Amino acid sequence: MEQCDVLVIGGGPAGSSAAWRLRRAGASVIVLDKAVFPRLKLCAGWITPEVVRDLEMDPATYPYRFLTFERMQVHLKGLRLPLRCVQHSIRRTEFDAWLLERSGARVIHHEAKQIEREPNEGAYVIDGAFRAEYLVGAGGTSCPVYRKLFRQAMPREQALQAVALEYEFAYDWRDPDCHLWFFDGGLPGYSWYVPKRDGWINVGIGALKQRLRERGESIDTHWMRFARQLERRLVHGAALEPTGYSYYLRGAVETGRIGNALLTGDAVGLATRDLCEGIGPAVRSGLRAADAILGRTAYSLEDVTGASLGGGRITRWLDRAFTGGVGATSATAAGARSLAASTASR
Numbered sequence: 059m060e061q062c063d064v065l066v067i068g069g070g071p072a073g074s075s076a077a078w079r080l081r082r083a084g085a086s087v088i089v090l091d092k093a094v095f096p097r098l099k100l101c102a103g104w105i106t107p108e109v110v111r112d113l114e115m116d117p118a119t120y121p122y123r124f125l126t127f128e129r130m131q132v133h134l135k136g137l138r139l140p141l142r143c144v145q146h147s148i149r150r151t152e153f154d155a156w157l158l159e160r161s162g163a164r165v166i167h168h169e170a171k172q173i174e175r176e177p178n179e180g181a182y183v184i185d186g187a188f189r190a191e192y193l194v195g196a197g198g199t200s201c202p203v204y205r206k207l208f209r210q211a212m213p214r215e216q217a218l219q220a221v222a223l224e225y226e227f228a229y230d231w232r233d234p235d236c237h238l239w240f241f242d243g244g245l246p247g248y249s250w251y252v253p254k255r256d257g258w259i260n261v262g263i264g265a266l267k268q269r270l271r272e273r274g275e276s277i278d279t280h281w282m283r284f285a286r287q288l289e290r291r292l293v294h295g296a297a298l299e300p301t302g303y304s305y306y307l308r309g310a311v312e313t314g315r316i317g318n319a320l321l322t323g324d325a326v327g328l329a330t331r332d333l334c335e336g337i338g339p340a341v342r343s344g345l346r347a348a349d350a351i352l353g354r355t356a357y358s359l360e361d362v363t364g365a366s367l368g369g370g371r372i373t374r375w376l377d378r379a380f381t382g383g384v385g386a387t388s389a390t391a392a393g394a395r396s397l398a399a400s401t402a403s404r
Contacts, residue, residue: 072323073196075344224262
């Protein structure tokens with residue numbers, strides 16, 4: 059049986075961030091993932107300056123596609139609002155593989171199925187083949203650690219389930235700005251156009267599943283409208299063939315720990331409530347899980363922002379527009395506090 063200090067289930071940004079910090083502290087770590095990296099991962103690939111800082115990345119030495127936006131085009135109710143900003147885009151197939159390799163952890167291609175804990179709160183055993191004192195669930199929305207150990211204690215708020223359709227492809231784009239369309243055509247969500255370096259682009263659309271159902275609408279119908287709009291304005295002659303997936307926005311969750319098992323990222327449901335961003339919360343929760351295992355802090359998700367835009371007026375407005383305020387509690391307030399704390403520390 060393979061043994062280590064920490065088993066991490068899932069090699070995406072949450073799992074690789076946890077493994078990276080743990081390995082730097084000298085812990086032995088095994089990462090199990092059912093995919094072989096690099097693997098295709100659908101995602102707009104939009105990362106914030108906070109992600110860059112949390113990961114201690116140097117964009118100048120990052121070896122893959124990295125594009126910085128200094129302006130974003132926001133479309134709302136027929137208005138086009140150019141906003142000054144500093145944001146970045148990456149390709150997840152490259153970014154995730156780089157993070158995982160950088161972690162220094164041992165990575166094993168394995169789909170975790172059976173999770174058991176030895177008597178008297180002993181070590182965790184995965185499929186009778188892997189054993190560790192600590193377990194990090196970083197397997198996304200369908201994480202087996204959540205299903206086995208957390209589902210009953212921490213049921214997800216179905217009203218916060220987001221659905222998305224997106225497509226990433228090689229395209230000789232001309233418009234270098236990121237575009238966001240909010241509530242276009244009555245969509246209870248937003249759509250996006252995100253250029254990536256060296257002739258790649260990601261386009262997509264997302265909304266809350268329950269709100270679509272209540273309105274008798276399908277995200278597929280909204281996609282067809284969006285595709286026609288892209289053809290007219292930004293993407294000409296491309297056959298757009300989207301793929302769908304779902305995940306959860308952050309609800310009233312303060313911790314994701316039971317015993318020595320810790321949930322991170324989409325496994326616990328941490329995407330921000332204003333822009334539905336998942337990478338930042340995944341990275342930060344992975345780092346916080348590692349710190350908790352190392353005994354540096356208690357595992358609290360209060361420091362994992364529930365708001366990409368800082369928790370202010372715009373965040374609150376978007377939160378209400380997207381979710382109707384379901385499960386808001388301290389999520390957006392935590393966003394404001396964590397952003398203020400990170401700004402003060404710089």
